[in-house]
Amino acid sequence: MRATFAGLALALAASACQQPAIAAEATVNAPQAERVAKESGLKTAIFAGGCFWGVEAVFSHVKGVKSAVSGYHGGTERQASYDLVSSGITDHAEAVKITYDPKVIRYDQLLRIFFSVVADPTQLNRQGPDSGAQYRSAIVPMSAEQNAVAKAYIAQLNGAGLWSKPIVTKIERAQAFYPAETYHQDFMVRNPRNGYIVRWDAPKVKALKAMYPGVYSASFQRD
Template sequence: MNIKSLFAATMLSLSVCALPATASAEEVFDAPVAARQAKETGLQTAIFAGGCFWGIEGIFSHTRGVTSAVAGYHGGNSGTATYRQVSSGMTEHAEAVRVTYDPSVVRYDQLLQILFSVGADPTLHNRQGPDRGPQYRAAIVPVTAEQRAVAQAYVAQMERSGVWDKPMAVKVEKHRRFYEAEANHQDYMLNNPNSGYIRRWDAPKVEALQEHFPQLYRARFRTG
Protein backbone atom coordinates (compact mmCIF):
# COMPACT_ATOMS: atom_id res chain seq x y z
CA MET A 1 0.00 0.00 0.00
CA ASN A 2 1.40 3.44 -0.93
CA ILE A 3 1.75 6.25 1.58
CA LYS A 4 -1.42 8.04 0.52
CA SER A 5 -3.54 4.89 0.77
CA LEU A 6 -1.94 3.94 4.08
CA PHE A 7 -2.53 7.42 5.49
CA ALA A 8 -6.17 7.39 4.39
CA ALA A 9 -6.76 3.93 5.81
CA THR A 10 -5.07 4.80 9.09
CA MET A 11 -7.11 7.95 9.51
CA LEU A 12 -10.33 5.99 9.28
CA SER A 13 -9.52 4.58 12.71
CA LEU A 14 -8.38 7.87 14.28
CA SER A 15 -10.34 10.83 15.51
CA VAL A 16 -9.83 13.89 13.33
CA CYS A 17 -9.34 15.82 16.56
CA ALA A 18 -5.93 14.16 16.81
CA LEU A 19 -4.81 16.16 13.78
CA PRO A 20 -3.60 19.75 13.84
CA ALA A 21 -6.41 22.16 13.08
CA THR A 22 -4.38 23.87 10.38
CA ALA A 23 -1.37 23.05 8.26
CA SER A 24 0.67 25.05 5.80
CA ALA A 25 1.32 24.05 2.22
CA GLU A 26 4.57 22.17 1.73
CA GLU A 27 5.92 25.03 -0.37
CA VAL A 28 4.54 27.81 -2.54
CA PHE A 29 6.61 29.06 -5.47
CA ASP A 30 6.55 32.36 -7.29
CA ALA A 31 6.14 30.73 -10.67
CA PRO A 32 6.64 33.31 -13.43
CA VAL A 33 3.91 34.84 -15.54
CA ALA A 34 4.17 33.10 -18.91
CA ALA A 35 6.07 35.00 -21.57
CA ARG A 36 4.12 33.10 -24.21
CA GLN A 37 0.38 33.37 -23.67
CA ALA A 38 -1.96 30.76 -25.08
CA LYS A 39 -4.18 31.80 -27.97
CA GLU A 40 -7.34 29.72 -27.74
CA THR A 41 -11.06 30.25 -28.20
CA GLY A 42 -14.04 28.23 -27.06
CA LEU A 43 -13.99 25.61 -24.32
CA GLN A 44 -10.67 23.75 -24.16
CA THR A 45 -9.44 20.61 -22.42
CA ALA A 46 -6.04 20.05 -20.83
CA ILE A 47 -4.41 17.33 -18.74
CA PHE A 48 -2.07 17.94 -15.81
CA ALA A 49 -0.26 15.63 -13.39
CA GLY A 50 1.25 16.87 -10.16
CA GLY A 51 1.26 14.15 -7.53
CA CYS A 52 -1.93 13.06 -5.82
CA PHE A 53 -4.88 13.86 -8.06
CA TRP A 54 -7.09 14.75 -5.08
CA GLY A 55 -5.24 18.01 -4.52
CA ILE A 56 -4.77 18.95 -8.17
CA GLU A 57 -8.47 18.37 -8.82
CA GLY A 58 -9.26 20.46 -5.74
CA ILE A 59 -7.11 23.36 -6.93
CA PHE A 60 -8.63 23.50 -10.39
CA SER A 61 -12.14 22.98 -9.04
CA HIS A 62 -11.64 26.28 -7.23
CA THR A 63 -10.26 28.09 -10.30
CA ARG A 64 -12.47 30.57 -12.13
CA GLY A 65 -13.06 29.62 -15.76
CA VAL A 66 -12.72 25.89 -15.12
CA THR A 67 -15.97 24.15 -16.02
CA SER A 68 -14.87 20.61 -15.15
CA ALA A 69 -12.02 18.90 -13.28
CA VAL A 70 -11.91 15.10 -13.43
CA ALA A 71 -9.44 12.85 -11.63
CA GLY A 72 -7.97 10.00 -13.64
CA TYR A 73 -4.97 8.21 -15.05
CA HIS A 74 -2.80 9.07 -18.04
CA GLY A 75 0.11 7.33 -19.71
CA GLY A 76 -0.69 3.60 -19.50
CA ASN A 77 -3.34 1.31 -20.94
CA SER A 78 -6.97 0.53 -20.15
CA GLY A 79 -6.23 -2.88 -18.67
CA THR A 80 -4.27 -1.37 -15.81
CA ALA A 81 -6.13 1.92 -15.33
CA THR A 82 -7.45 1.21 -11.86
CA TYR A 83 -6.43 2.85 -8.61
CA ARG A 84 -5.14 -0.40 -7.15
CA GLN A 85 -2.95 -1.14 -10.15
CA VAL A 86 -1.76 2.43 -10.77
CA SER A 87 -0.78 2.68 -7.10
CA SER A 88 1.79 -0.07 -7.69
CA GLY A 89 3.82 2.33 -9.82
CA MET A 90 4.22 -0.36 -12.47
CA THR A 91 1.60 0.67 -15.05
CA GLU A 92 3.18 3.79 -16.67
CA HIS A 93 0.17 5.89 -15.65
CA ALA A 94 0.36 9.14 -13.74
CA GLU A 95 -2.43 10.27 -11.47
CA ALA A 96 -3.74 13.18 -13.51
CA VAL A 97 -6.60 15.64 -13.83
CA ARG A 98 -8.49 16.49 -17.01
CA VAL A 99 -9.48 20.14 -16.91
CA THR A 100 -12.07 21.78 -19.15
CA TYR A 101 -11.80 25.55 -19.15
CA ASP A 102 -12.96 28.75 -20.80
CA PRO A 103 -9.86 30.59 -22.11
CA SER A 104 -11.75 33.88 -22.08
CA VAL A 105 -11.65 33.61 -18.27
CA VAL A 106 -8.46 31.63 -17.58
CA ARG A 107 -5.78 30.88 -20.14
CA TYR A 108 -3.82 27.65 -20.48
CA ASP A 109 -0.58 29.39 -19.49
CA GLN A 110 -2.29 30.70 -16.35
CA LEU A 111 -3.31 27.16 -15.44
CA LEU A 112 0.35 26.17 -15.76
CA GLN A 113 1.38 29.05 -13.51
CA ILE A 114 -1.18 28.00 -10.91
CA LEU A 115 -0.09 24.35 -11.06
CA PHE A 116 3.57 25.13 -10.45
CA SER A 117 2.94 27.88 -7.91
CA VAL A 118 0.63 26.10 -5.48
CA GLY A 119 0.11 22.57 -6.82
CA ALA A 120 3.37 20.82 -7.61
CA ASP A 121 7.14 21.23 -7.41
CA PRO A 122 8.41 20.87 -11.00
CA THR A 123 11.91 19.87 -9.82
CA LEU A 124 10.86 16.67 -8.04
CA HIS A 125 11.32 13.38 -9.87
CA ASN A 126 8.58 10.78 -9.41
CA ARG A 127 7.29 12.24 -6.16
CA GLN A 128 5.25 15.05 -4.63
CA GLY A 129 4.51 15.69 -0.97
CA PRO A 130 4.51 12.40 0.96
CA ASP A 131 3.88 10.25 -2.13
CA ARG A 132 6.59 8.38 -4.00
CA GLY A 133 6.59 6.57 -7.33
CA PRO A 134 6.26 7.32 -11.06
CA GLN A 135 2.47 7.52 -10.70
CA TYR A 136 3.07 10.75 -8.75
CA ARG A 137 5.31 12.40 -11.36
CA ALA A 138 4.70 15.97 -12.45
CA ALA A 139 3.76 16.09 -16.11
CA ILE A 140 2.13 18.41 -18.61
CA VAL A 141 0.03 16.64 -21.23
CA PRO A 142 -0.92 19.03 -24.05
CA VAL A 143 -3.84 17.97 -26.21
CA THR A 144 -3.32 20.58 -28.95
CA ALA A 145 -0.34 21.96 -30.83
CA GLU A 146 -0.91 25.38 -29.21
CA GLN A 147 -0.84 23.87 -25.72
CA ARG A 148 2.34 21.96 -26.54
CA ALA A 149 4.12 25.09 -27.75
CA VAL A 150 3.04 27.05 -24.67
CA ALA A 151 3.97 24.21 -22.31
CA GLN A 152 7.43 23.74 -23.78
CA ALA A 153 8.07 27.47 -23.66
CA TYR A 154 6.89 27.64 -20.05
CA VAL A 155 9.11 24.78 -18.85
CA ALA A 156 12.09 26.50 -20.48
CA GLN A 157 11.08 29.79 -18.86
CA MET A 158 10.81 28.14 -15.43
CA GLU A 159 14.29 26.68 -15.91
CA ARG A 160 15.71 30.14 -16.61
CA SER A 161 13.69 31.98 -13.97
CA GLY A 162 15.91 31.30 -10.97
CA VAL A 163 12.82 30.57 -8.83
CA TRP A 164 13.95 26.97 -8.32
CA ASP A 165 17.48 25.99 -7.35
CA LYS A 166 17.25 22.57 -9.00
CA PRO A 167 16.75 21.53 -12.64
CA MET A 168 13.27 20.95 -13.98
CA ALA A 169 12.08 17.36 -13.68
CA VAL A 170 8.61 17.97 -15.11
CA LYS A 171 8.09 16.57 -18.60
CA VAL A 172 5.84 17.58 -21.46
CA GLU A 173 4.38 14.18 -22.31
CA LYS A 174 2.70 12.89 -25.44
CA HIS A 175 -1.06 12.86 -25.21
CA ARG A 176 -2.43 9.38 -24.73
CA ARG A 177 -5.86 8.26 -23.60
CA PHE A 178 -7.12 9.61 -20.29
CA TYR A 179 -8.99 7.16 -18.08
CA GLU A 180 -11.40 8.54 -15.51
CA ALA A 181 -10.71 7.36 -11.98
CA GLU A 182 -13.23 5.51 -9.87
CA ALA A 183 -16.25 7.42 -8.53
CA ASN A 184 -14.90 7.58 -4.98
CA HIS A 185 -11.88 9.57 -6.22
CA GLN A 186 -13.97 12.24 -7.95
CA ASP A 187 -14.50 15.46 -5.97
CA TYR A 188 -12.53 13.83 -3.17
CA MET A 189 -11.66 17.05 -1.40
CA LEU A 190 -15.25 18.26 -1.56
CA ASN A 191 -16.62 14.98 -0.23
CA ASN A 192 -13.91 14.33 2.38
CA PRO A 193 -12.99 17.71 3.90
CA ASN A 194 -12.00 16.14 7.23
CA SER A 195 -9.72 13.51 5.74
CA GLY A 196 -6.33 13.67 7.44
CA TYR A 197 -4.56 13.58 4.09
CA ILE A 198 -6.71 16.39 2.66
CA ARG A 199 -6.27 18.59 5.73
CA ARG A 200 -2.51 18.13 5.83
CA TRP A 201 -1.53 18.16 2.17
CA ASP A 202 -4.29 19.42 -0.11
CA ALA A 203 -6.48 21.98 1.66
CA PRO A 204 -3.41 24.26 2.16
CA LYS A 205 -2.92 24.26 -1.62
CA VAL A 206 -6.40 25.68 -2.13
CA GLU A 207 -5.72 28.25 0.59
CA ALA A 208 -2.55 29.22 -1.27
CA LEU A 209 -4.54 29.53 -4.50
CA GLN A 210 -6.88 31.99 -2.80
CA GLU A 211 -3.98 33.99 -1.36
CA HIS A 212 -1.76 34.15 -4.42
CA PHE A 213 -4.35 34.15 -7.22
CA PRO A 214 -7.36 35.99 -5.73
CA GLN A 215 -8.55 37.12 -9.16
CA LEU A 216 -8.80 33.50 -10.31
CA TYR A 217 -10.02 31.91 -7.07
CA ARG A 218 -13.60 30.69 -6.78
CA ALA A 219 -14.93 29.81 -3.34
CA ARG A 220 -17.44 27.23 -4.51
CA PHE A 221 -16.28 23.97 -6.01
CA ARG A 222 -16.85 23.40 -9.69
CA THR A 223 -17.25 19.62 -9.80
CA GLY A 224 -16.52 17.45 -12.79
Protein backbone atom coordinates (compact mmCIF):
# COMPACT_ATOMS: atom_id res chain seq x y z
CA MET A 1 0.00 0.00 0.00
CA ARG A 2 2.88 2.35 0.67
CA ALA A 3 4.00 2.18 -2.93
CA THR A 4 0.43 2.75 -4.10
CA PHE A 5 0.05 5.87 -1.99
CA ALA A 6 3.43 7.14 -3.18
CA GLY A 7 2.38 6.67 -6.76
CA LEU A 8 -0.92 8.41 -6.12
CA ALA A 9 0.87 11.35 -4.52
CA LEU A 10 3.14 11.71 -7.54
CA ALA A 11 0.20 11.49 -9.92
CA LEU A 12 -1.68 14.20 -8.06
CA ALA A 13 1.38 16.43 -7.97
CA ALA A 14 1.88 15.91 -11.69
CA SER A 15 -1.73 16.49 -12.70
CA ALA A 16 -1.78 20.24 -13.23
CA CYS A 17 0.31 23.34 -13.62
CA GLN A 18 -0.78 25.26 -10.56
CA GLN A 19 0.24 27.77 -7.95
CA PRO A 20 2.65 26.29 -5.37
CA ALA A 21 1.29 25.97 -1.86
CA ILE A 22 3.77 28.58 -0.61
CA ALA A 23 4.27 31.51 -2.93
CA ALA A 24 6.20 34.73 -2.72
CA GLU A 25 4.24 37.96 -3.10
CA ALA A 26 6.78 39.77 -5.26
CA THR A 27 6.34 39.92 -9.02
CA VAL A 28 8.78 40.30 -11.89
CA ASN A 29 8.82 43.93 -12.95
CA ALA A 30 10.58 46.30 -15.38
CA PRO A 31 11.18 44.46 -18.69
CA GLN A 32 14.89 45.23 -18.73
CA ALA A 33 15.46 42.54 -21.36
CA GLU A 34 13.56 44.58 -23.96
CA ARG A 35 15.65 47.66 -23.29
CA VAL A 36 18.84 45.66 -23.62
CA ALA A 37 17.54 44.04 -26.81
CA LYS A 38 17.00 47.38 -28.54
CA GLU A 39 20.52 48.46 -27.71
CA SER A 40 22.29 45.27 -28.76
CA GLY A 41 20.38 44.05 -31.80
CA LEU A 42 18.57 41.30 -29.92
CA LYS A 43 14.95 40.46 -30.72
CA THR A 44 11.95 39.34 -28.71
CA ALA A 45 9.30 36.71 -29.34
CA ILE A 46 6.28 35.44 -27.42
CA PHE A 47 5.00 31.87 -27.37
CA ALA A 48 2.03 30.37 -25.53
CA GLY A 49 2.01 26.61 -25.25
CA GLY A 50 0.26 25.43 -22.14
CA CYS A 51 1.80 25.81 -18.70
CA PHE A 52 4.55 28.39 -18.96
CA TRP A 53 6.93 26.37 -16.76
CA GLY A 54 7.75 23.99 -19.60
CA VAL A 55 7.76 26.61 -22.35
CA GLU A 56 10.26 28.68 -20.38
CA ALA A 57 12.37 25.65 -19.51
CA VAL A 58 12.76 24.54 -23.12
CA PHE A 59 13.62 27.94 -24.56
CA SER A 60 15.99 28.65 -21.67
CA HIS A 61 18.12 25.75 -22.93
CA VAL A 62 18.38 27.09 -26.49
CA LYS A 63 21.64 28.67 -27.58
CA GLY A 64 21.14 32.32 -28.47
CA VAL A 65 18.23 32.81 -26.08
CA LYS A 66 19.33 35.44 -23.59
CA SER A 67 16.30 35.44 -21.32
CA ALA A 68 12.91 33.76 -20.99
CA VAL A 69 10.20 35.30 -18.83
CA SER A 70 6.97 33.57 -17.90
CA GLY A 71 3.90 35.76 -17.97
CA TYR A 72 0.41 36.47 -19.26
CA HIS A 73 -0.55 37.73 -22.72
CA GLY A 74 -3.59 38.47 -24.83
CA GLY A 75 -6.21 39.30 -22.24
CA THR A 76 -8.97 41.86 -22.00
CA GLU A 77 -7.97 43.26 -18.61
CA ARG A 78 -5.23 45.83 -17.91
CA GLN A 79 -3.76 43.65 -15.22
CA ALA A 80 -2.95 39.99 -14.81
CA SER A 81 -2.06 37.63 -12.01
CA TYR A 82 -2.09 33.88 -11.61
CA ASP A 83 -5.43 33.90 -9.79
CA LEU A 84 -7.09 36.15 -12.36
CA VAL A 85 -5.78 34.29 -15.37
CA SER A 86 -6.62 30.89 -13.88
CA SER A 87 -10.22 32.00 -13.42
CA GLY A 88 -10.53 32.30 -17.20
CA ILE A 89 -12.31 35.65 -17.05
CA THR A 90 -9.49 37.76 -18.50
CA ASP A 91 -8.77 35.72 -21.67
CA HIS A 92 -5.02 35.89 -21.02
CA ALA A 93 -2.83 32.96 -21.97
CA GLU A 94 0.10 31.70 -19.99
CA ALA A 95 2.99 32.69 -22.24
CA VAL A 96 6.74 33.19 -22.34
CA LYS A 97 8.56 36.21 -23.74
CA ILE A 98 12.05 35.37 -24.90
CA THR A 99 14.89 37.65 -25.88
CA TYR A 100 17.20 36.08 -28.45
CA ASP A 101 20.17 36.82 -30.65
CA PRO A 102 19.11 36.33 -34.31
CA LYS A 103 22.76 35.83 -35.27
CA VAL A 104 22.76 32.64 -33.17
CA ILE A 105 19.19 31.36 -33.41
CA ARG A 106 16.67 32.32 -36.10
CA TYR A 107 12.95 32.85 -35.57
CA ASP A 108 12.04 29.96 -37.86
CA GLN A 109 14.24 27.71 -35.72
CA LEU A 110 12.37 28.86 -32.62
CA LEU A 111 9.10 28.00 -34.39
CA ARG A 112 10.40 24.54 -35.22
CA ILE A 113 11.30 23.94 -31.59
CA PHE A 114 7.91 25.23 -30.47
CA PHE A 115 5.92 22.90 -32.71
CA SER A 116 8.08 19.81 -32.31
CA VAL A 117 9.05 19.99 -28.63
CA VAL A 118 7.03 22.56 -26.70
CA ALA A 119 3.39 22.20 -27.70
CA ASP A 120 0.93 19.91 -29.46
CA PRO A 121 -0.63 22.23 -32.09
CA THR A 122 -3.72 20.04 -32.45
CA GLN A 123 -4.98 20.50 -28.88
CA LEU A 124 -7.57 23.27 -28.55
CA ASN A 125 -7.47 25.30 -25.33
CA ARG A 126 -5.38 22.74 -23.53
CA GLN A 127 -1.96 21.13 -23.33
CA GLY A 128 -1.38 17.83 -21.59
CA PRO A 129 -3.25 17.79 -18.26
CA ASP A 130 -4.06 21.51 -18.32
CA SER A 131 -7.33 22.70 -19.86
CA GLY A 132 -8.82 26.11 -20.42
CA ALA A 133 -8.24 29.00 -22.81
CA GLN A 134 -5.37 30.20 -20.63
CA TYR A 135 -3.46 27.09 -21.78
CA ARG A 136 -4.05 27.61 -25.50
CA SER A 137 -1.20 27.38 -27.98
CA ALA A 138 -0.44 30.62 -29.76
CA ILE A 139 2.33 32.45 -31.58
CA VAL A 140 2.66 36.17 -31.01
CA PRO A 141 4.78 37.85 -33.72
CA MET A 142 6.55 40.97 -32.53
CA SER A 143 7.25 42.32 -36.02
CA ALA A 144 5.97 42.14 -39.59
CA GLU A 145 8.87 39.84 -40.41
CA GLN A 146 8.00 37.40 -37.64
CA ASN A 147 4.35 37.49 -38.69
CA ALA A 148 5.22 36.55 -42.27
CA VAL A 149 7.51 33.74 -41.16
CA ALA A 150 4.90 32.37 -38.73
CA LYS A 151 2.13 32.37 -41.36
CA ALA A 152 4.36 30.64 -43.90
CA TYR A 153 5.52 28.07 -41.35
CA ILE A 154 1.99 27.12 -40.27
CA ALA A 155 0.91 26.89 -43.91
CA GLN A 156 3.85 24.57 -44.56
CA LEU A 157 2.90 22.40 -41.59
CA ASN A 158 -0.72 22.20 -42.74
CA GLY A 159 0.43 21.15 -46.17
CA ALA A 160 2.79 18.51 -44.81
CA GLY A 161 0.01 16.62 -43.05
CA LEU A 162 2.21 15.62 -40.12
CA TRP A 163 -0.74 15.42 -37.74
CA SER A 164 -3.98 13.48 -38.15
CA LYS A 165 -5.91 16.39 -36.59
CA PRO A 166 -5.95 19.99 -37.81
CA ILE A 167 -3.51 22.53 -36.40
CA VAL A 168 -5.36 24.90 -34.06
CA THR A 169 -2.43 27.05 -32.93
CA LYS A 170 -3.33 30.68 -33.59
CA ILE A 171 -1.24 33.68 -34.55
CA GLU A 172 -2.28 36.42 -32.13
CA ARG A 173 -1.51 40.11 -32.36
CA ALA A 174 0.92 41.45 -29.81
CA GLN A 175 -0.68 42.98 -26.74
CA ALA A 176 0.53 43.87 -23.26
CA PHE A 177 2.68 41.21 -21.65
CA TYR A 178 2.50 40.92 -17.88
CA PRO A 179 5.40 39.06 -16.23
CA ALA A 180 4.20 36.33 -13.88
CA GLU A 181 4.88 36.21 -10.18
CA THR A 182 8.46 35.58 -9.07
CA TYR A 183 7.77 32.04 -7.89
CA HIS A 184 6.80 31.06 -11.46
CA GLN A 185 10.10 32.27 -12.95
CA ASP A 186 12.83 29.66 -13.56
CA PHE A 187 10.45 27.17 -11.97
CA MET A 188 12.01 24.03 -13.39
CA VAL A 189 15.59 24.88 -12.49
CA ARG A 190 14.52 25.76 -8.94
CA ASN A 191 12.11 22.84 -8.53
CA PRO A 192 13.54 19.91 -10.54
CA ARG A 193 11.77 17.30 -8.38
CA ASN A 194 8.34 18.88 -8.59
CA GLY A 195 5.88 16.18 -9.71
CA TYR A 196 4.54 18.18 -12.64
CA ILE A 197 8.05 19.06 -13.82
CA VAL A 198 9.19 15.43 -13.68
CA ARG A 199 6.13 14.15 -15.54
CA TRP A 200 5.56 16.83 -18.17
CA ASP A 201 8.43 19.29 -18.59
CA ALA A 202 11.70 17.45 -18.00
CA PRO A 203 10.91 15.14 -20.96
CA LYS A 204 10.54 18.20 -23.21
CA VAL A 205 14.01 19.44 -22.32
CA LYS A 206 15.39 15.95 -22.97
CA ALA A 207 13.62 15.93 -26.34
CA LEU A 208 15.18 19.29 -27.20
CA LYS A 209 18.62 17.89 -26.49
CA ALA A 210 17.97 14.74 -28.53
CA MET A 211 16.31 16.40 -31.52
CA TYR A 212 18.37 19.60 -31.74
CA PRO A 213 21.80 18.95 -30.25
CA GLY A 214 23.28 21.81 -32.26
CA VAL A 215 21.18 24.45 -30.53
CA TYR A 216 20.80 22.79 -27.14
CA SER A 217 22.61 24.47 -24.25
CA ALA A 218 23.23 22.48 -21.08
CA SER A 219 23.41 25.67 -19.08
CA PHE A 220 20.23 27.53 -18.17
CA GLN A 221 20.15 30.82 -20.08
CA ARG A 222 19.44 33.72 -17.77
CA ASP A 223 20.85 37.24 -17.88
